[in-house]
Amino acid sequence: MDEVMQGAVDLMLVGMGFVFSFLIILVFVTMLMSRIAGRIAPPEPPRPTGGGSGGADPMQDPKLKTAISEAVARHRARRRQ
Numbered sequence: 001m002d003e004v005m006q007g008a009v010d011l012m013l014v015g016m017g018f019v020f021s022f023l024i025i026l027v028f029v030t031m032l033m034s035r036i037a038g039r040i041a042p043p044e045p046p047r048p049t050g051g052g053s054g055g056a057d058p059m060q061d062p063k064l065k066t067a068i069s070e071a072v073a074r075h076r077a078r079r080r081q
Helices: 002-040 062-080
Strands: none
């Protein structure tokens, strides 16, 4: 029985060592791939800043306010029924 337990412990340690080694290799390969992809990928285009109507508050639109108010009123009316 002692030999069986020793064999089981040996097998467990070999398996754990293999998994640990694989994970370490995986981390380094992933880091390497990230660096390579960063060098190959084209740079991001600059984002537009300020100006235009893109920065306007959408809640200032009267049509949008009316549509939202109507939707809320209909929802509340359905819940009461």
